Amino acid sequence: MRFMIIVKATAASEAGGRPDDALMATMGTYHEELAKAGVLLDATGLQPSSKGWRIHYSGDKRTVLDGPFAETKELIAGYTLIQVRSREEAMEWARRFPSPFGEQVDGEIEVRQLYELEDFEPGGELDRSHKLTAAKH
Incomplete structure (x- = not known):
C-alpha cells in the first residue's frame, strides 16, 4: 500500500521561505528512518506556486493559468511517498x-492512499497499465 504524506503550504513557504538547518536535519533524520525501514519511495519539497501553473479543462479547450495561486x-x-x-x-x-x-x-500534513492497479476491474486498459508498470521495473 502506498501513501502520500502531503505537506500543506503556508504563506511563508509560498513566499519562497526555505527551511533552516535545524529543520532540514530533523526532516533528514525522519527520512533516513523511513529509508532504513525500507518504506521510503520519494520525498521532496516543491517550489512556490508562483513558479508553477495550472491547466483548466473545459470540453476540448485547455487554458493555462500561471501562478501564484491565492488559496x-x-x-x-x-x-513524502511511502x-x-x-x-x-x-x-x-x-x-x-x-x-x-x-x-x-503551525503546519499541517494530509495523508492519502494511492490507487493501486489491483483497485480496478481487470480488462484491456488495466492490462495495458500493468505492462507499462512492468516495463519500468
Whole structure:
C-alpha cells in the first residue's frame, strides 16, 4: 500500500521561505528512518506556486493559468511517498512526521492512499497499465 504524506503550504513557504538547518536535519533524520525501514519511495519539497501553473479543462479547450495561486491552504509545499503493509503502519509513520515548518510554527500534513492497479476491474486498459508498470521495473 502506498501513501502520500502531503505537506500543506503556508504563506511563508509560498513566499519562497526555505527551511533552516535545524529543520532540514530533523526532516533528514525522519527520512533516513523511513529509508532504513525500507518504506521510503520519494520525498521532496516543491517550489512556490508562483513558479508553477495550472491547466483548466473545459470540453476540448485547455487554458493555462500561471501562478501564484491565492488559496494557500489548498496548496502543497512538499510530500513524502511511502509504501507500507497497512493503513495503521502509514498512520504510525505519519504521526512521527516532524512539524513541517518547525515546532514553533503551525503546519499541517494530509495523508492519502494511492490507487493501486489491483483497485480496478481487470480488462484491456488495466492490462495495458500493468505492462507499462512492468516495463519500468
